[in-house]
Amino acid sequence: MRAPLRMAACAAAISCALPAHAALVENLTTSVVAMALGNAVTADPPGIDSVHFNPAGLARLDGDLTQHTAFGASIRANATFTRPDNFDIGGWKDDPISGTSTGPMRQAMYVPTYGMPGWRLPGVVVPTLGFAWHNPDSKWTFATNSYMAQAISLDRTTDPNDPGRFDGRQVQLQRLVYASPSFGYKYSDTLRFGAGVPIAHSAFVVDTQMRFPNQLLGIFGNLQKGWCPEDGGNIIDVFGFGLCGGGKEGMVSPFKTAAAMRLEMTAPVDPTLNLGVLWEPAPWFAFGAVYQGGSKTRYTGKYEFDTQPMLRNFVKGLNSSLFGPVAGAILGLPQYIPEVQKGNMSATIAFPSHVQVGVKFKPVKYVQLNVDASYAHWSDWNQLVFEFDQSIKLLEVARLYGIPDSTKLKIPRGYKSVVNFGYGLQLFPFDGMALRFGYEPRKSSVPLNKIDLIAPLPDTRLYSVGLNWRINKSYELNLTGSYMKGKFDAPAETSDNMNSTKFLNIIYNPYAGHDVAGDIKVRYFGFSLVEHF
Template sequence: MMRRPLAIAAALSVLAPGARAGVTDNLATSPTAMAMGNAVTADPPGIESIHFNPAGLARLTGTHHIDTIFVASIRNPNKFVTAPDIDIGGFKDDPINGMSSGPVRQAVALPYIGIPKARLPAVAVPGLGFSYNAPGSNWTFGTLVYLSQAMSVDRTKDPNDPARFDGRLIQLQRLNYLSPTAAYKVSDTLRIGLAVPIAYTNFAINTDFRAPNKLLGTVGQLQRAMCPDGNGTVIDTLTFGLCGGGPEGMVDPFKKAANIDFDMHASFDPTFNIGILWEPKKWLALGLVYQGGSDTTFRGQYMVHADPMLRSFVRGLNSSLLGPIVGAVTGMPAEIPEYQSGNMTAKIPFPWRVQAGIKLMATDYVQLNADVSYADWNKWNQLTFEFDQSVKLLEMARLFGYANSHQATFKMGFKSVVNYSFGTQINVTKKLSLRAGYEPRKSSIPGNQMSLLAPLPDTKLKSLGLRYKFDSGAEVNVTGSYIKGSYDIPARSNCNLNCDDFFNLIYNPYAATTVSGSLIVRYFGASYVRPF
């Protein structure tokens, strides 16, 4: 009955990386690409071709440098409404009914340092890159520092935020700190390229959690029937000790049960990008890029802080005459420490993806781009997390047939998706170009698997931008983007969020509650490219 808390602990680390799934890609990678809806495979943007299609690097001659800055804010408002017939083992009044989640802040995880304490309404991320082409050579070399994926949600400002039970802090980012790239000009119309981005990947989660489970609620109602004031009796002591934990040990399925804090990273995670760019006509170009995946091993620490309710309940159970026998038969722990910490690892695959695109010059002044992409999220069928010791809260899961309290395995059910993107560039003058992009992004997370740890529905990205070229050969690119997606998850429809079956084995902090909300991302990016 107490298995829920550690199920959450592992589920948190599973679901947070799921924030990558489709929506967070390319948010802070290139102002130019964002302005074109990321439909740039057939027209890769200079040094930033390293990510989008490394073959495009071979279009550069001489030596170039790029500086970028990105500012982004993420908002995730949610509304919680319990079903009229909610009944969690006799408990029917969930205090979050009718509540809405509060403000959201952002942060950036720094390699080898962690997440700073400062939380801001938006976050700024710099980037830079270089390219080199020797005079007369068909080879061009380069490197780029950039964020290929990012997700940051901090709900810690409001201690009573109802969304805190599914992530007070969620931090995910993939920082490519070195991207050695080589591109070759095969002919005037054909170019190829290979890039090897090396990433520092971080994700951290801090969450409160509770266990609105019918079995737990039934235990709470038995306690109230046997000892309404929360104090045990002689009969209780001579039997199972349900009330031996005193008032603190009275079980309430709607009450906070514990807090989990995870912080994991992979310091060296190389992948590779292979690209081809074919420009047979002045008005036509075709591009193809394959971005390889990896089986990344994350390492980090966990901290479990059990609230008095669980600790006192187990202590009372084991201080009775028959309670220890029940505990021994079911494999429950003799006690739950207030704090338990240690090291953890997880092998989390980074899926490969392929993207193809076309560029058409409708006139000398109007350019049209379109891309199609596919990402292999099917490999997220299930994930396993290893702990360096037996976690006491996981030991309670033995009652449900989970024998190994050193690990947790979760079925994710992610799906591979096909996405499309579109961009337009209007060359107003030889120096000034205006851009617009549209990208309907499908989420890799099925609607019946989504949680507030990864609140990633289908979204639509809309962008506007411009480019200005200077006589010196330098150029400035500026972009503003807006992404929004909404969701409405009816009560009992999603067993990662709001199911209320008697033996739910996946964390459902909002049992029998309809959760509706939206994800909103506002983005500004600018880059300055110059020869030197």
């Protein structure tokens, strides 16, 4: 095909892909080369990183290789809480978080076998290592690589009064592939196949303070204010339902901190399957496809609930009255709530399967364009179910809201599966040098009516630049810098996971009735040094 026709084919590919959709957290820190090209590398798999993006690309390697990679990333997610004119939570209108904003954010990394370190940094630095082996006379290439397949790290512990503490003081979700035995097979000069088995260590940590700005709590609180003296004592109440028996600390408010929760779980060995194909019928065109299998990852770990005096004293007062225990039994309320309750827990959380296809166009010697489309099955995250080794007394209070099983915590998510497009451009000004540019518009898998501060991931745009420098026959260097940004605006009542005031929607809407606006920014820098033997 002549160069003008090839250029026309490239333009057609771009125009077809413009209504782009996107992903959640996959491929954000996986490969230095892929990030530089907007993760559009399925038809031009990047060396040892082919293990993840398309293992068929391993069959293009010659000789033995070692890849040393390191990247640094920082995440900044901000939110502002505004009280609308009609704000009312069961008669309560003065919420102390109104008009506030979240503060400083830091990152951390879960260290396998150790846990969460005590230090917090403005960003996180992660080194990885990969190997590939190929006998020049063989059609087979074998490789293994370590990489971060999935990661998000949010830490708001710097400011103890940060309003974001009610929706994730600390959130750590990561999937670190530490071994990935893989192979590529050269079927012919134009067709290659590959497969790999990434073996990952997965970590899931959520540490948050909790409050429940709910209409029913507001009504209870107002009833107490009208019935109970300021000192909390009422002799008539002792022979009633004990609404005042908890004293001043047992006075209910929808805006008080109710408890703190920490969940920390891991899945040390979680294998999946990658399958890839690469077809290169001409030097100027290639097509690639990869299937990255998912898994029902089984996590185990520990939990801790710390309940504040408000609910503890309220339940204590209720059960110290004449008719309170009867009402509590009818409503399924606990007889007491301990200050601290902890133990062992487990959860099955899906690691979504992922399909990606791509094309490579090289219309002239000095220009190459990659276009990829991908689909990740994030609809598997409709809700997360955490199972505890005992009945959680704090959750027994939720029976008021139709939640019968206090040995389980069900957190709605409501995510969706979407299609994502990525674009990569390479320029080759002279031998041994390639300049890279990437663009990836990522329409979030988190719908606006499900967004919250645990996963503050709206539609974003990822911009990247990078280069490849072939230093000599033995070494090549890849450098990449990327910037991703996005923002959201969730007026009151629009997110069922953050600011809804629906009567029974108590788990979990800590900013009920507020307009919440926020943004997220991710900065990334990485390098890889490839050694050829």
